[in-house]
Each structure stands twice: as C-alpha cells, then as structure tokens.
Amino acid sequence: MNWESILPNVFAGVAPHAAEAPMDPPMDNAVFAGFYQRSARPLWAYLARTSGDPALADDLMQESFVRFLCASHPVSLQAEGEVAGRRYLFRIATNLLRDHWRRPQSASIEEIPEEFLAATASSAQSDSQAVLGPALAQLRPRDRQLLWLAHAEGYSHREIAEITGLASASIRLLLFRARHKIAKLLREQSSLPGRQA
Amino acid sequence: MILRSCPFEKEVAQLLAQGGWPAACAPELRAHVTSCRSCGDLVLVQQAFQRARAHSTAAVPLVSPGVLWWRAQLRRRQAAVERVGRPILGAQIFALAVNLLLVVTFLAYQVRHGLSWLSWIEQLPQSFTLHLEALWPSALADSGMSLLVLIPALATLALLSGVVVYLAADRQ
Numbered sequence: 074m075n076w077e078s079i080l081p082n083v084f085a086g087v088a089p090h091a092a093e094a095p096m097d098p099p100m101d102n103a104v105f106a107g108f109y110q111r112s113a114r115p116l117w118a119y120l121a122r123t124s125g126d127p128a129l130a131d132d133l134m135q136e137s138f139v140r141f142l143c144a145s146h147p148v149s150l151q152a153e154g155e156v157a158g159r160r161y162l163f164r165i166a167t168n169l170l171r172d173h174w175r176r177p178q179s180a181s182i183e184e185i186p187e188e189f190l191a192a193t194a195s196s197a198q199s200d201s202q203a204v205l206g207p208a209l210a211q212l213r214p215r216d217r218q219l220l221w222l223a224h225a226e227g228y229s230h231r232e233i234a235e236i237t238g239l240a241s242a243s244i245r246l247l248l249f250r251a252r253h254k255i256a257k258l259l260r261e262q263s264s265l266p267g268r269q270a
Numbered sequence: 271m272i273l274r275s276c277p278f279e280k281e282v283a284q285l286l287a288q289g290g291w292p293a294a295c296a297p298e299l300r301a302h303v304t305s306c307r308s309c310g311d312l313v314l315v316q317q318a319f320q321r322a323r324a325h326s327t328a329a330v331p332l333v334s335p336g337v338l339w340w341r342a343q344l345r346r347r348q349a350a351v352e353r354v355g356r357p358i359l360g361a362q363i364f365a366l367a368v369n370l371l372l373v374v375t376f377l378a379y380q381v382r383h384g385l386s387w388l389s390w391i392e393q394l395p396q397s398f399t400l401h402l403e404a405l406w407p408s409a410l411a412d413s414g415m416s417l418l419v420l421i422p423a424l425a426t427l428a429l430l431s432g433v434v435v436y437l438a439a440d441r442q
Contacts, residue, residue, distance in 0.1 A: 114332070115327060
C-alpha cells in the first residue's frame, strides 16, 4: 500500500477532487489582467467620487480586487460573464466603503470638510467637475453611491439593490429623491454669478 | 415628496444611455424635457455624471495587475496556513489544559494525603559528602527555606519555560 493509492495525486500537489470533478476553470493571470484593465478605472471613479478621497479610492480599489480574487465562491468570468464579475466587484467595494465609514477611528465622509471636496473639484479642469463636486459633497454617502451607480455606471434598480444590499423596492424612491436633490443643487451651482459667463 | 414618474422618462433614459441625446431625439420629446421637471432632472444629472465619469476614469494611475494577483496568492496561502494551523493550536491548548488539570489534581491529592513520601528529599543533603547548605546564601538558610520548596519550584519553572519556548518557536 502506498500513499498514492490512499490519496490520489497527493505527491503531485493536486487536490483529490480536482482530478475527478469537472470544475470551472480557475481565473488565470491573463484573464484577470484583462478584466482589471477594463474594470479598474470605473471602480476607482466610483470610489473616489463617493468617498471624495482619491487616496482612499486607491487603497479600496486594490483591496477590492484582492478580495475578488480571494473570494471563497469566486465569480467565474468565463461562465458568468464580465458584467457579473464587475457587479460583484462593485459590491465588494461598496461593502469596503461602508466598513470604512463605520470605523470610528477613521475620518468619516461626514467629517470631511466640504472645502476638501470643493477644492478637489475646483482644481479639476472640467467645469462639470467643479459643479458636480460641491453638489455631491452636500449629499449623504448612500445617495452619492446610488446616483453614481445609476447615472454614471448605468446599473438598473435591481443591480443597484444587489450591489448596495438595499431592498430593490426602495431603490426607486431613494434614487428619485437623490436625483431631485442633486438636480436642484446643480441648478443652484450653475446659477451662481461666477458660473454665468 | 411625491414620486411622480413621467411616462417619457424611460425613453429619455434610453436615449441618454445610448448617447442619442439630443441629436437623435424627436423635437416633441425635446420640448417635453424642457417642460417636464422629472425628465429635466434626469437629463441634467445623467449628463453631469457621465462627464464626471469620463473625467475621473481618464487620469487613474493603475498598479500592475500582477501585483494584485501576487498579493491575492499570498493572502490565499496565508489563509490556508491559518486554516491548517487552527486545529493544531486547539490541540496544543487542549494538551496544556489537560496537563494543568493533572498537575492540580495531583497536588490536591498530595496535600490531602500528606507529603510523607517526600521526606527522603530532606535526607538528601545529609547523605551528600558535599554539603549543599554551604552553597546557599545565608539569608535563605536563615529564613528556613528548605529544599522541599526549592526543588519543585525550580522544576516547575523549567517545565513552564520549556512550554513557553516550544510555543514561541512553534508560532514562528
């Protein structure tokens, strides 16, 4: 009797079930690299715009991808598609953001002075950025997330519910309120004397 | 706030998503958007967010995907090692607890039934040709601290040191 007969593939370093069960092919480095190139920028934009902190967005984006790869039940990009993978990634990032805001020792988004976001926005070259930055800063973090997911990423109400963990039925109302509020703020921003030129 | 949805909202949203606004939009719909508050909000917000998204995604310094892949591999390996090590740590704690229980039980038993069998230890110094009392500091000898206390104390200390060193080396 030898070990190979007791535990098949034990010397090859292969898990016993891997040789028998037809599993989904694991994500390889090249597939991940492609997915990363296509998903990292939108994810960073989401994190940076909803948190108002580009450095935090850098950290959380990297952490999101690492957790995506380490997930115990990973999304198979080949089987479920890249859209599902990206949705899962945004969900991880949303949870990380929520954890960050819940942590008592770290600065919460509510504690960040409005000038910080306003200064970030005004330093941007685009005029739309300078208008949207202060308007976003006056909204609650959840509203910022909902608005970004709906209007920048184009997710449906059901997808937003899946990403944020909110009830699907409440998304419509929350989004309607948030949109009404930011539209009002955007109109006020653009009607300021400095903006009318 | 009353949620009033406009019947044209879906059509406007579709045009905005496909990039057809305002070029591919019918003049009637365009006229409707200027008069409808809900659709007006939608156009304003969607355009602002789309511009912000384009601006934000243009200037993102990305780290190499290989770095993240490597970090994920490290974390997975670490998690696997922790998973394997957890039962071993449990077994160590269990063994330590059993040993402590045995020691306590033994001591309790000995206290109850007397320590007569240990009397031979007290005879030891007299049986040696070399008198160990000469090695003790006079303060110890004066305080009456006998070998009966010292030897078990030293033995316990050595045993505990061994356990601590073993656990520390094992953790490393």
